[in-house]
Amino acid sequence: MTVTYDLQNKIGVITINNPPVNALSQPVREGLKGTIEKAQHDDSELLIIICTGRTFIAGADISEFGKMPMEPSLPDVVNLIEASAKPVIAAIHGTALGGGFEVALACHYRIAVPSAKVGLPEVKLGLLPGAGGTQRAPRLAGVKNALDLMTSGHPMKAARAQSIELLDSLVEGNLLTGAIEFANTLLADNPEVRRVSDITIDPAQIEPGLFDAYRARLAKRARGQIAPQKIVACVEAAVNQPINKGLELERKLFVECLLSPESQGLRHLFFAERKAVKINGLPKETRAKAIQSVGIIGGGTMGGGIAMNFANAGIPVTLLEIDEQALQRGKDIIASNYGITVKKASSPGPKQKNGSG
Structure with a gap:
């Protein structure tokens, strides 16, 4: 009851x-x-x-x-x-x-x-x-x-x-x-x-x-x-x-x-966020594996932002691009973003240095 x-x-x-x-x-x-x-x-x-x-x-x-x-x-x-x-x-x-x-x-x-x-x-x-x-x-x-x-x-x-x-x-x-x-x-x-x-x-x-x-x-x-x-x-x-x-x-x-x-949209999002973390057929007792490192293909705006998120969490990041010029451009974007956050005093920056390759 x-x-x-x-x-x-x-x-x-x-x-x-x-x-x-x-x-x-x-x-x-x-x-x-x-x-x-x-x-x-x-x-x-x-x-x-x-x-x-x-x-x-x-x-x-x-x-x-x-x-x-x-x-x-x-x-x-x-x-x-x-x-x-x-x-x-x-x-x-x-x-x-x-x-x-x-x-x-x-x-x-x-x-x-x-x-x-x-x-x-x-x-x-x-x-x-x-x-x-x-x-x-x-x-x-x-x-x-x-x-x-x-x-x-x-x-x-x-x-x-x-x-x-x-x-x-x-x-x-x-x-x-x-x-x-x-x-x-x-x-x-x-x-x-x-x-x-x-x-x-x-x-x-x-x-x-x-x-x-x-x-x-x-x-x-x-x-x-x-x-x-x-x-x-x-x-x-x-x-x-x-x-x-x-x-x-x-x-x-x-x-x-x-x-x-x-409200309909926000309630849809509420349920979608909870459904997204569930995998059909995966036992509830399954334990998440620790993330040791991350590789990201593409260092544009989105790729750079993802790289920063992982770096901020202390997870080593490898950024992959089609050539050295594109890779440098991606790294420059990340450096610029960190520069902005430092000026605003809103982020501690990465805990570990990014990898590149």
């Missing part, structure tokens, strides 16, 4: 087991929904969502994108978690990314091991967070922090996430043990169900012109990309509209991004 439930005294432990990264596939969403609903009527007083394996939920199952939607939807599951009458704790290790972090944001408390990372990287696939991330993140972390998190798509270390109130606490040692200790501490104080959707953002506290400034900056930094601009629109709605209206806008703009050629 992808989702299991264990009642430990007054604490209901919901465990997700969907290797390798506990992606939010339909069975996981269905399991979460059924378990949360069931737990509302048992003897538990508090719930913990935790994952097996190397990570918390690392995101949505993007292989489902573009296909017929399968119930329950992630927004429905996230809203159900937040609506729980019993407090829910997200216990995070590894990475909580995308939809996985949106699940955590819907919980009433969030704890993590210090090595964990959280993030909303949807923009890297031409998307925006579509299960409440654009509405809940700014309510917890503030508008600027949320915009930076979502428009960059970069994961954030747990300590930083705690400092901006995306996480409540960091726990050392065994995560489940720490989560149960955290839960028992809460139970001793009759914990409240803290719903992020109940938080309001005071528009008067927002720097005048902030959203226009982000739009202008992103127009340059992410020229031609639609998702960053739509993220700004969603966060602006989180400030100026009730959360139900913000969630409606988020879902509308998410679908627009999902259907865009930009």
Whole structure:
């Protein structure tokens, strides 16, 4: 089973087991929904969502994108978690990314091991967070922090996430043990169900012109990309509209991004890059051989660039050309490129001297 439930005294432990990264596939969403609903009527007083394996939920199952939607939807599951009458704790290790972090944001408390990372990287696939991330993140972390998190798509270390109130606490040692200790501490104080959707953002506290400034900056930094601009629109709605209206806008703009050629192309690239490293019929346990040296035929722009990459990695390179003149021209191009990078102080240059022949 992808989702299991264990009642430990007054604490209901919901465990997700969907290797390798506990992606939010339909069975996981269905399991979460059924378990949360069931737990509302048992003897538990508090719930913990935790994952097996190397990570918390690392995101949505993007292989489902573009296909017929399968119930329950992630927004429905996230809203159900937040609506729980019993407090829910997200216990995070590894990475909580995308939809996985949106699940955590819907919980009433969030704890993590210090090595964990959280993030909303949807923009890297031409998307925006579509299960409440654009509405809940700014309510917890503030508008600027949320915009930076979502428009960059970069994961954030747990300590930083705690400092901006995306996480409540960091726990050392065994995560489940720490989560149960955290839960028992809460139970001793009759914990409240803290719903992020109940938080309001005071528009008067927002720097005048902030959203226009982000739009202008992103127009340059992410020229031609639609998702960053739509993220700004969603966060602006989180400030100026009730959360139900913000969630409606988020879902509308998410679908627009999902259907865009930009996102379709980026998702194709995502899968292609992963498929490219797999060789049909090659056993998984096959170990890669060490590269001792490289020979490159042709010292033009492409050949020279390839030669530089290997040289920078400390691998001896032999460059082959049709005659001495062509070979010298190729070597001159490489020398010129290294000269440029040295001036920019952006590359250490080769670790070993190129061979030639």
